[in-house]
Amino acid sequence: MTEALSHRCGTVAIIGRPNVGKSTLLNRLIGQKLAITSHKAQTTRHSILGIKTRPEGQILFVDTPGIHQRGANALNRYLNRAARTALGDTDLALFVVEARRWTDEDAGALRAIVEAKVPAVAAINKIDRVANKEVLLPELQALSARYAFLDLIPVSATRGDQMEPLEQALLRALPEGAPVFPEDQITDRSERFFAAELLREQLVQRYGEELPYRTTVQIERFEELDGRYRIHALIWVERASQKGIIIGRQGEALKAAATQARLEMQKVLGCPVHLEVWVKVKSSWSSDEAALGQLGYGDDHGVR
Numbered sequence: 235m236t237e238a239l240s241h242r243c244g245t246v247a248i249i250g251r252p253n254v255g256k257s258t259l260l261n262r263l264i265g266q267k268l269a270i271t272s273h274k275a276q277t278t279r280h281s282i283l284g285i286k287t288r289p290e291g292q293i294l295f296v297d298t299p300g301i302h303q304r305g306a307n308a309l310n311r312y313l314n315r316a317a318r319t320a321l322g323d324t325d326l327a328l329f330v331v332e333a334r335r336w337t338d339e340d341a342g343a344l345r346a347i348v349e350a351k352v353p354a355v356a357a358i359n360k361i362d363r364v365a366n367k368e369v370l371l372p373e374l375q376a377l378s379a380r381y382a383f384l385d386l387i388p389v390s391a392t393r394g395d396q397m398e399p400l401e402q403a404l405l406r407a408l409p410e411g412a413p414v415f416p417e418d419q420i421t422d423r424s425e426r427f428f429a430a431e432l433l434r435e436q437l438v439q440r441y442g443e444e445l446p447y448r449t450t451v452q453i454e455r456f457e458e459l460d461g462r463y464r465i466h467a468l469i470w471v472e473r474a475s476q477k478g479i480i481i482g483r484q485g486e487a488l489k490a491a492a493t494q495a496r497l498e499m500q501k502v503l504g505c506p507v508h509l510e511v512w513v514k515v516k517s518s519w520s521s522d523e524a525a526l527g528q529l530g531y532g533d534d535h536g537v538r
């Protein structure tokens with residue numbers, strides 16, 4: 235009973251290989267779109283704080299870019315570093331895996347937790363795809379043999395199944411403490427940051443496999459006047475050919491992406507948005523540490 239009476243507060247780093255559903259799970263837990271998602275791996279580039287306040291406690295979620303092993307350019311190194319930094323400074327890890335799929339990359343992500351020696355809860359995601367739930371039992375056993383998880387909870391982030399037991403397990407594992415943020419606050423990120431992410435989400439969802447990872451979004455101007463937002467965004471690409479693809483024939487492709495991004499921004503900001511988007515070429519930004527710094531990837535908070 236004493237456990238139920240004490241108020242809990244602490245950070246939970248969401249860790250897992252790319253594409254297991256970390257961002258979807260964060261959005262589901264917070265009940266609003268904080269992290270952009272796509273079916274392509276490596277969508278998440280920034281560590282985002284999502285704040286979940288309940289009577290029993292406050293959970294501060296840090297969404298990390300998926301820990302992955304491919305590629306060694308500066309952007310990939312930054313992504314892995316961001317995930318590891320989050321682990322070095324958290325009360326608890328939430329390790330996300332996909333039901334019925336264990337890969338070397340999952341093992342790599344788990345190794346980061348083991349090395350950081352943080353307590354962890356495991357979420358076995360995408361159970362909506364598993365018709366016979368009995369097959370999950372040996373999987374849970376195998377996972378608990380790999381690490382001393384405090385709890386293992388099968389979940390479905392898209393359907394919202396098992397969110398309550400997951401939240402309870404996380405709260406139980408957090409230290410006692412007073413809430414850090416007001417109860418109605420759901421993130422520490424700025425509106426400007428979300429504007430950049432929502433435009434980047436369109437790039438990830440609309441263009442070929444490689445191109446989005448060769449681009450970044452910078453918000454040049456972000457102003458609110460008389461209940462309307464005026465936002466100027468720059469999409470940085472590495473080559474003129476990429477600029478052509480993004481813009482498309484007679485500007486059609488960019489127009490469609492910007493229109494959808496604007497609608498998403500209006501949903502998040504809750505008022506009309508005027509969005510202007512420009513595409514600019516900056517050669518080899520993803521392999522140059524100095525260029526990454528200029529674009530806001532120099533620290534863990536990324537583009538603001």
Ligand SMILES: Nc1nc2c(ncn2[C@@H]2O[C@H](COP(=O)(O)OP(=O)(O)OP(=O)(O)O)[C@@H](O)[C@H]2O)c(=O)[nH]1
Pocket residue numbers: 250251252253254255256257258259270271272273274275276277278279298299300301359360361362363389390391392393
């Ligand atoms: N069937 C099913 N699909 C899911 C579930 N959760 C996430 N997905 C899908 O899995 C894909 C990846 O989800 P994300 O949330 O972007 O994954 P992530 O782990 O944040 O990926 P990175 O940003 O690459 O690290 C998306 O297509 C999601 O719709 C789930 O519970 N069930």
